[in-house]
Amino acid sequence: MKNSFLYMLFSLVFVLSFSCKSIMPDNNDDSIVTKPNFTDTLRVDSCDLNFNYTHQKGCDGKEYPDPMTSQYILPFPEGTVVKTGLTNCSSSYHGAGYPDRYAFDFNKPVGTKYYASRGGKVVLVIDDQPSDGGGEKYGNWVIVDHGDMTYGIYLHSPRYGISVAEGDIVKQGDLLGKVGRSGLAGYPHLHFIVVQNGYEWPYDPIPITFRNASPADVILKSNTEYKVCKR
Numbered sequence: 001m002k003n004s005f006l007y008m009l010f011s012l013v014f015v016l017s018f019s020c021k022s023i024m025p026d027n028n029d030d031s032i033v034t035k036p037n038f039t040d041t042l043r044v045d046s047c048d049l050n051f052n053y054t055h056q057k058g059c060d061g062k063e064y065p066d067p068m069t070s071q072y073i074l075p076f077p078e079g080t081v082v083k084t085g086l087t088n089c090s091s092s093y094h095g096a097g098y099p100d101r102y103a104f105d106f107n108k109p110v111g112t113k114y115y116a117s118r119g120g121k122v123v124l125v126i127d128d129q130p131s132d133g134g135g136e137k138y139g140n141w142v143i144v145d146h147g148d149m150t151y152g153i154y155l156h157s158p159r160y161g162i163s164v165a166e167g168d169i170v171k172q173g174d175l176l177g178k179v180g181r182s183g184l185a186g187y188p189h190l191h192f193i194v195v196q197n198g199y200e201w202p203y204d205p206i207p208i209t210f211r212n213a214s215p216a217d218v219i220l221k222s223n224t225e226y227k228v229c230k231r
């Protein structure tokens with residue numbers, strides 16, 4: 001009787017430890033300070049798009065455009081919620097002085113589809129890098145030329161995780177690829193940045209706003225949930 005009780009206890013501990021481990025993000029890069037938490041309950045269930053725009057400036061003095069007339073939307077489907085990791089001028093590679101200071105990290109599980117934040121012509125696709133880091137530092141990525149000397153750059157898809165080809169014309173909201181953790185990504189996320197006058201490293205980033213992100217923050221905060229609203 002006592003033995004079977006102990007056996008059940010051990011089994012329970014084993015099952016619990018296994019299931020806890022399985023929900024932890026796969027992470028082998030502790031230099032990235034922000035870790036995702038996909039088990040968070042959603043706290044954003046309504047759309048507030050009353051932006052309080054006061055010409056907010058970024059860490060190098062460039063001004064964020066008014067979200068009300070922004071050409072950019074969050075790169076995920078309407079009605080869904082996305083949690084940010086690092087955002088504008090925060091830390092690590094997104095800090096002041098870095099070419100990626102105006103980038104946004106959107107934390108999503110591997111395989112989540114992402115869509116064009118703004119339309120344009122696909123000018124570069126890298127699709128053959130390892131899915132789980134190593135290889136080229138951006139991993140697998142796609143660049144969209146917006147036609148006004150600005151470019152949208154989307155990083156870290158799994159190998160063969162890009163859905164478009166060089167030369168394709170994409171409309172805003174068209175499928176571009178899947179979220180992953182290739183290249184310099186310690187955990188699965190989409191790294192999105194807009195740059196100007198070319199996309200060669202070190203590129204010249206520009207601050208952007210999203211016209212459909214709720215709550216209505218002009219500058220998206222780090223580690224914050226945003227609902228993708230209709231606008």
Ligand SMILES: [Zn+2]
Nearest residue numbers: 103104105191
């Ligand atoms: Zn990033």
